[in-house]
Amino acid sequence: xxxxxxxxxxxxxxxxxxxxxxxxxxxxxxxxxxxxxxxxxxxxxxxxxxxxxxxxxxxxxxxxxxxxxxxxxxxxxxxxxxxxxxxxxxxxxxxxxxxxxxxxxxxxxxxxxxxxxxxxxxxxxxxxxxxxxxxxxxxxxxxxxxxxxxxxxxxxxxxxxxxxxxxxxxxxxxxxxxxxxxxxxxxxxxxxxxxxxxxxxxxxxxxxxxxxxxxxxxxxxxxxxxxxxxxxxxxxxxxxxxxxxxxxxxxxxxxxxxxxxxxxxxxxxxxxxxxxxxxxxxxxxxxxxxxxxxxxxxxxxxxxxxxxxxxxxxxxxxxxxxxxxxxxxxxxxxxxxxxxxxx
Amino acid sequence: xxxxxxxxxxxxxxxxxxxxxxxxxxxxxxxxxxxxxxxxxxxxxxxxxxxxxxxxxxxxxxxxxxxxxxxxxxxxxxxxxxxxxxxxxxxxxxxxxxxxxxxxxxxxxxxxxxxxxxxxxxxxxxxxxxxxxxxxxxxxxxxxxxxxxxxxxxxxxxxxxxxxxxxxxxxxxxxxxxxxxxxxxxxxxxxxxxxxxxxxxxxxxxxxxxxxxxxxxxxxxxxx
Numbered sequence: 001x002x003x004x005x006x007x008x009x010x011x012x013x014x015x016x017x018x019x020x021x022x023x024x025x026x027x028x029x030x031x032x033x034x035x036x037x038x039x040x041x042x043x044x045x046x047x048x049x050x051x052x053x054x055x056x057x058x059x060x061x062x063x064x065x066x067x068x069x070x071x072x073x074x075x076x077x078x079x080x081x082x083x084x085x086x087x088x089x090x091x092x093x094x095x096x097x098x099x100x101x102x103x104x105x106x107x108x109x110x111x112x113x114x115x116x117x118x119x120x121x122x123x124x125x126x127x128x129x130x131x132x133x134x135x136x137x138x139x140x141x142x143x144x145x146x147x148x149x150x151x152x153x154x155x156x157x158x159x160x161x162x163x164x165x166x167x168x169x170x171x172x173x174x175x176x177x178x179x180x181x182x183x184x185x186x187x188x189x190x191x192x193x194x195x196x197x198x199x200x201x202x203x204x205x206x207x208x209x210x211x212x213x214x215x216x217x218x219x220x221x222x223x224x225x226x227x228x229x230x231x232x233x234x235x236x237x238x239x240x241x242x243x244x245x246x247x248x249x250x251x252x253x254x255x256x257x258x259x260x261x262x263x264x265x266x267x268x269x270x271x272x273x274x275x276x277x278x279x280x281x282x283x284x285x286x287x288x289x290x291x292x293x294x295x296x297x298x299x300x301x302x303x304x305x306x307x308x309x310x311x312x313x314x315x316x317x318x319x320x321x322x323x324x325x326x327x328x329x330x331x332x333x334x335x336x337x338x339x340x341x342x343x
Numbered sequence: 344x345x346x347x348x349x350x351x352x353x354x355x356x357x358x359x360x361x362x363x364x365x366x367x368x369x370x371x372x373x374x375x376x377x378x379x380x381x382x383x384x385x386x387x388x389x390x391x392x393x394x395x396x397x398x399x400x401x402x403x404x405x406x407x408x409x410x411x412x413x414x415x416x417x418x419x420x421x422x423x424x425x426x427x428x429x430x431x432x433x434x435x436x437x438x439x440x441x442x443x444x445x446x447x448x449x450x451x452x453x454x455x456x457x458x459x460x461x462x463x464x465x466x467x468x469x470x471x472x473x474x475x476x477x478x479x480x481x482x483x484x485x486x487x488x489x490x491x492x493x494x495x496x497x498x499x500x501x502x503x504x505x506x507x508x509x510x511x512x513x514x515x516x517x518x519x520x521x522x523x524x525x526x527x528x529x530x531x532x533x534x535x536x537x538x539x540x541x542x543x544x545x546x547x548x549x550x551x552x553x554x555x556x557x558x559x560x561x562x563x564x565x566x567x
Contacts, residue, residue: 106527109350142512143525168518169431170510173423184431233427318528339527 044263044275048327049256052341054334056267057252060210061301062293063193065250067093067149068216069242070190070223072182076240081132083242085160086187088125089152090245095336097123098247101148103339112144116151126159135163139175139185142168145249145337149189157187172198180226180237192244196222199229212244251293251316252336254324259331271331272302282306283329285315294333356531363535367519371539373433374515377508378501378547380437385444385497386452392445393452394478407450414446418507426511436508443504444497451493455486488562491555495548502544506536516540 069086076083097119104115120126136157140150150166157164167185169175176198178184193208193215199222200207207218219241222229227237253268265271271280288294289309298304312320316334324332334341360367392410396403416424421439429435459482467481483490506517514521519536523529556563 106529107349109352109529142509142518142522144527167431168512170512170514171419173419174426174431174511177426178431181430 042279043277044259044271044280044330046281046324046327046330047256047259047262048325049258050325051257052254052321052324052334053257053260054252054254054336054341055260055265055271055331057210058267058269059301061268061297062210062250062252063197063208064210064212064215064244065191065193065248066212066244067098067247067249068190068192068195068244069153070179070188070195071240071242072179072186073238073240074182075136075186079132079134079136079162081130081160082136082157082162082187083240085129085132085156085162086153087242088129089156090243092123092125093152093245093247095247095249098145098249098337099339099341102144102337103342105144105148106339107342112147113151116148117155119148120152120155120159125156129156129160131161132157133161133163135165136187137165137167137185139169139179139188140166141172141175141188142170144339146189153187153189176226177230177232180230180232180239181234182237190241191249192216192219193250195219199223199226201229216241216244247337249335249337252334253298253331254321254334254341255331256324256327268298268302268304272304275330276305278305278307280304280306280331281308281310281329282331283310283312283320283323284333285320286311286313288333352528352530354530354534359531360535363532367516367535367539370516370518370536371543373513374502374505374517374540374543377433377436377440377505377513377515378498378543381440381444381501381505382494382498384437384441385448385501386494388441389445389448389452389493392449393456396449396453397456403453407453410445410449413442416442419510422510431511431513433508433513435511436505436513439507440501440504444501447497447500448493451489451496452486455489455493456482458489459485484559484561487559488555491551491559495551495555498547498551499544502540502547506540516543 067090069083069090071083071086101115101119104110104118105112138150138153138157140147147166154164154166169178169185172195175185175188176195179186179188192212196208196215196219197203197206199219207222208215223239223241225235226239228235255265260266263271263274265274282288282295282298284294288311290296295306295309299306310323310329312323312332314320316338320332321334321338321340323329324334389410392406396406418439421442422435425435425438429438463485464477464481467477472481505515506520508514509517509521512518516536516539519532519539523532523534523536526532
């Protein structure tokens with residue numbers, strides 16, 4: 001029975017979400033009702049607006065989930081040109097690129113291979129790559145960003161002479177083992193902090209942090225004994241990670257540009273300075289008031305004070321974004337590479 | 344609503360189906376292959392188990408309990424268990440599907456076999472029928488309606504279950520359903536996958552109903 005429940009539960013959720021999405025679309029643009037700004041105590045009350053902007057996490061509360069190429073060590077050793085080609089992508093890829101590519105697929109409904117090819121063409125990463133050869137399979141975890149990044153890797157590897165292809169895989173529990181074994185997939189666009197915590201395994205012990213270099217340092221020894229950590233038959237199998245890119249997909253807090261302009265804030269620290277009167281309304285998933293990366297972290301790290309919290313079950317999904325746009329909340333939890341952040 | 348021009352997101356979009364026809368066909372093919380292989384292999388395993396449970400009565404309880412127990416294993420746990428041997432291949436999904444199909448097939452096969460009247464078998468044995476002839480000419484025809492019912496339910500159930508193969512990237516049309524969810528609720532993609540599954544289940548059930556009519560001609564005889 002469990003098998004069916006896991007299949008239908010997302011369906012039910014999605015029907016609820018998409019239904020709500022339709023409502024928000026029809027009422028989203030009508031928000032020219034001006035807030036009364038005169039009264040004290042509502043400096044940071046929600047301001048409706050169409051465009052969203054992320055406030056900079058200047059104290060590094062969020063984990064460094066930078067896009068980083070994960071490569072099977074045997075494949076990396078056998079092909080000297082493999083890692084440099086992937087590192088070339090890391091060298092130029094930015095969060096803005098991710099946002100743009102996600103928007104092109106999720107919002108404009110272009111296909112992921114087309115979007116990836118256009119970025120590779122424009123970025124010029126393929127210039128002067130060392131030449132390699134042989135088949136390489138790049139894993140794709142099946143969500144937009146993963147699909148786009150897998151296609152970017154494939155295009156770049158093809159330009160470097162490899163016979164590269166995308167292979168759709170599912171959950172990290174399974175594909176990371178396959179990657180470490182290296183028979184079915186050899187390359188994967190991973191996220192630095194997430195893969196570090198996954199390999200480390202102990203939820204109570206946080207080894208990843210907001211610091212890219214420190215997290216990478218924590219990751220290297222874990223990657224070297226990945227075969228052992230993942231309980232593979234070949235305990236000597238291991239992973240090799242390339243350079244982390246500038247591009248980050250992590251928890252982020254978005255406000256409307258109208259709110260940012262009115263209050264005059266660009267970073268979360270500035271927000272904490274401006275909004276001491278308890279008028280700030282936070283929106284996020286149900287676990288937000290308890291999780292260190294959400295409300296408690298914002299309160300402890302930045303000294304933010306929230307007037308109230310509103311719950312949206314979709315963790316950075318359409319409901320949360322619509323709530324920010326409609327002025328139900330001042331600030332909401334989103335993901336930093338969300339296509340809705342495209343300017 | 345957004346800074347970039349949002350493309351419309353209708354529930355039904357023929358242009359999605361036309362543009363992605365090759366992908367849809369590929370996933371449909373995988374879905375059909377997985378379903379057919381799972382039900383065929385499931386039946387081949389379930390029949391001996393059902394015969395065993397019928398002939399040795401004390402085994403009936405444990406055999407049924409085991410097939411039910413397997414069904415309660417969550418798919419992710421099941422795949423993680425099979426994964427070390429088969430990797431990210433369709434075989435991983437197939438083994439899971441065969442195991443899940445047993446709960447329906449063993450139960451229905453056993454019910455069919457137990458429904459064969461004891462005096463009929465007794466009479467056949469008295470006429471000198473050996474075990475093989477007894478099964479082929481007495482048990483099978485009499486139990487066939489229950490067998491076919493089990494196959495039909497198992498097939499429809501397997502069509503739905505194939506979608507859990509998404510966990511290893513081989514979910515047939517399920518790839519479209521989860522792919523659509525993961526691409527900011529691409530409704531056309533979700534609906535194509537979901538409607539595809541429903542149609543496939545309906546067609547498979549109709550085909551098996553047709554087969555059932557063909558192999559049990561006596562059931563159609565109008566009684567006076």
